Amino acid sequence: xxxxxxxxxxxxxxxxxxxxxxxxxxxxxxxxxxxxxxxxxxxxxxxxxxxxxxxxxxxxxxxxxxxxxxxxxxxxxxxxxxxxxxxxxxxxxxxxxxxxxxxxxxxxxxxxxxxxxxxxxxxxxxxxxxxxxxxxxxxxxxxxxxxxxxxxxxxxxxxxxxxxxxxxxxxxxxxxxxxxxxxxxxxxxxxxxxxxxxxxxxxxxxxxxxxxxxxxxxxxxxxxxxxxxxxxxxxxxxxxxxxxxxxxxxxxxxxxxxxxxxxxxxxxxxxxxxxxxxxxxxxxxxxxxxxxxxxxxxxxxxxxxxxxxxxxxxxxxxxxxxxxxxxxxxxxxxxxxxxxxxxxxxxxxxxxxxxxxxxxxxxxxxxxxxxxxxxxxxxxxxxxxxxxxxxxxxxxxxxxxxxxxxxxxxxxxxxxxxxxxxxxxxxxxxxxxxxxxxxxxxxxxxxxxxxxxxxxxxxxxxxxxxxxxxxxxxxxxxxxx
Amino acid sequence: xxxxxxxxxxxxxxxxxxxxxxxxxxxxxxxxxxxxxxxxxxxxxxxxxxxxxxxxxxxxxxxxxxxxxxxxxxxxxxxxxxxxxxxxxxxxxxxxxxxxxxxxxxxxxxxxxxxxxxxxxxxxxxxxxxxxxxxxxxxxxxxxxxxxxxxxxxxxxxxxxxxxxxxxxxxxxxxxxxxxxxxxxxxxxxxxxxxxxxxxxxxxxxxxxxxxxxxxxxxxxxxxxxxxxxxxxxxxxxxxxxxxxxxxxxxxxx
Numbered sequence: 001x002x003x004x005x006x007x008x009x010x011x012x013x014x015x016x017x018x019x020x021x022x023x024x025x026x027x028x029x030x031x032x033x034x035x036x037x038x039x040x041x042x043x044x045x046x047x048x049x050x051x052x053x054x055x056x057x058x059x060x061x062x063x064x065x066x067x068x069x070x071x072x073x074x075x076x077x078x079x080x081x082x083x084x085x086x087x088x089x090x091x092x093x094x095x096x097x098x099x100x101x102x103x104x105x106x107x108x109x110x111x112x113x114x115x116x117x118x119x120x121x122x123x124x125x126x127x128x129x130x131x132x133x134x135x136x137x138x139x140x141x142x143x144x145x146x147x148x149x150x151x152x153x154x155x156x157x158x159x160x161x162x163x164x165x166x167x168x169x170x171x172x173x174x175x176x177x178x179x180x181x182x183x184x185x186x187x188x189x190x191x192x193x194x195x196x197x198x199x200x201x202x203x204x205x206x207x208x209x210x211x212x213x214x215x216x217x218x219x220x221x222x223x224x225x226x227x228x229x230x231x232x233x234x235x236x237x238x239x240x241x242x243x244x245x246x247x248x249x250x251x252x253x254x255x256x257x258x259x260x261x262x263x264x265x266x267x268x269x270x271x272x273x274x275x276x277x278x279x280x281x282x283x284x285x286x287x288x289x290x291x292x293x294x295x296x297x298x299x300x301x302x303x304x305x306x307x308x309x310x311x312x313x314x315x316x317x318x319x320x321x322x323x324x325x326x327x328x329x330x331x332x333x334x335x336x337x338x339x340x341x342x343x344x345x346x347x348x349x350x351x352x353x354x355x356x357x358x359x360x361x362x363x364x365x366x367x368x369x370x371x372x373x374x375x376x377x378x379x380x381x382x383x384x385x386x387x388x389x390x391x392x393x394x395x396x397x398x399x400x401x402x403x404x405x406x407x408x409x410x411x412x413x414x415x416x417x418x419x420x421x422x423x424x425x426x427x428x429x430x431x432x433x434x435x436x437x438x439x440x441x442x443x444x445x446x447x448x449x450x451x452x453x454x455x456x457x458x459x460x461x462x463x464x465x466x467x468x469x470x471x472x473x474x475x476x477x478x479x480x481x
Numbered sequence: 482x483x484x485x486x487x488x489x490x491x492x493x494x495x496x497x498x499x500x501x502x503x504x505x506x507x508x509x510x511x512x513x514x515x516x517x518x519x520x521x522x523x524x525x526x527x528x529x530x531x532x533x534x535x536x537x538x539x540x541x542x543x544x545x546x547x548x549x550x551x552x553x554x555x556x557x558x559x560x561x562x563x564x565x566x567x568x569x570x571x572x573x574x575x576x577x578x579x580x581x582x583x584x585x586x587x588x589x590x591x592x593x594x595x596x597x598x599x600x601x602x603x604x605x606x607x608x609x610x611x612x613x614x615x616x617x618x619x620x621x622x623x624x625x626x627x628x629x630x631x632x633x634x635x636x637x638x639x640x641x642x643x644x645x646x647x648x649x650x651x652x653x654x655x656x657x658x659x660x661x662x663x664x665x666x667x668x669x670x671x672x673x674x675x676x677x678x679x680x681x682x683x684x685x686x687x688x689x690x691x692x693x694x695x696x697x698x699x700x701x702x703x704x705x706x707x708x709x710x711x712x713x714x715x716x717x718x719x720x721x722x723x724x725x726x727x728x729x730x731x732x733x734x735x
Contacts, residue, residue, distance in 0.1 A: 427573070437583070439586055448578065455577070
């Protein structure tokens, strides 16, 4: 059975946006605005080596000359970059000896979000890194992972303790010149998660990062770097929430995955940033660059459940560089009220016999706009490359929109590319059938939508799948019309 | 003790301005099986939809008393919780939702509204086992998505399985025999007969007499042009089978 009734009941009682609370802790914040001094300030705060400061300053220069992209099928008032604070850290004693020393207010936040580190430790065996506003607050399970040679820590720690790894891989998949928001991130990123799995090691537990924007007037710019060395395996989870605020908050993250020969990375996201209110006021701008590089016979699998954010702009991609590499993208994107999402993937086939699969399920409700944008590129040398894409859209009302923008570029005639797309409106007949069996409309919609998205939800690790199902239900409350 | 399950009086209804039911009177008591027969377009399926609460039909006059309650005031899901079941003529597919998950949700929703505890997984599964045996539902269908890729016969059998699981007080079978071969018909009818008790009642809506060979009705009503024009015992069905519907039309014209 998929979920328990009691849990659902509880959730439906707080269905509006249950993570909309603000944690009252002191934070250390940079003055608003962005310039070279701010970049230096952040770097200095983090006690960074010179090479990283140079990297940031170069990125800042590049960003300053870039223009914000407008090709996405979304409309929003552009963020005022000089009104944002680029660094905000919960104030607390440095160097925590144990989790018991974490600020009690902060611990309360974690509990509310269901990230009780102790619990996690004991029960589910998920290692968690918790990033609040810009700073990684706590990482659990470090020692146990350390025994296997796995490095799982905040990005800042990695810079201090494993500079050679960071230097080697950071920016190798998403260069600073890549796009406007990636460049901005490279200049002002404050923290994030870092993970390295050594050769031949299968990571024995799910690694998880929890991101939360807490402070008002701040942007969150985190970086995640996951390196899976030859023949290793890791499953990585990412969750996000933010308080309810009237203003738009900017989240511009960069995620880079590197799968060396024969390695496999499974990266799952449940994105639940505050979506704004019913009139479309407030909410997070989620402008994220996620990309993975696959070496020979390696595999990267992206799974995302996107329910939050006012505007989403996100294309987790795979560069299939090595022969026989495999890329996968499984996505459920839900938009309700006035949310807008332009999301999809890029599968870049370079190596021979590379394979990619894209399954995208869009669900639009209210007045929202939901777009799938995907690129499948088969390079000259990608003999016998194969791609299968399936893009389905489900419309809940007659005022919302679903759009599909598939791009295919093929330079190799031995490639095989398949694309399937469907658009359907949730059936009144289906709902009546459920009603007649005593299933209320809300529940009926949840059943139908979960059934529709099942192929993707099945790809999520257990704990996440349950959370994602509930999230879908909550996001679509009262949405049929 | 009130033996009455449903009492329909002078029921009239419209869809898109067109009157379909023109004054139906029908009373069904506990333990009874009623059959409604009639030519195409006489309003048979409309009647079942109105009783189930489909909202595109507008009831313009008349009343429906169900177990002492005004049925027309209840929402479709409330009717279901109170024991009204409709076996659909065209059961709907719900991709990705397994049959058992669907039924468990249905039962739990009802229990929730009735203030009783949800069924434990164990009780639920033993109920599934018992009821699927009763209606001869293939084991593999239980875990498949609701009606997805089912044959016509499998869909109808699945309707009867759902009926068995929900244990309704009033079951309405809307053209359950359409699209069934003789073996499937026998299995479906056998399921319905197994579920019959002194506490429930069944309304069988059909175009053909042959289903009534297996589900023997206590009363047969002929619906024509939105009205019940004749009521009799099971022999009326046989008469219709022999003579067709034309003789009734002719009699009415006179």
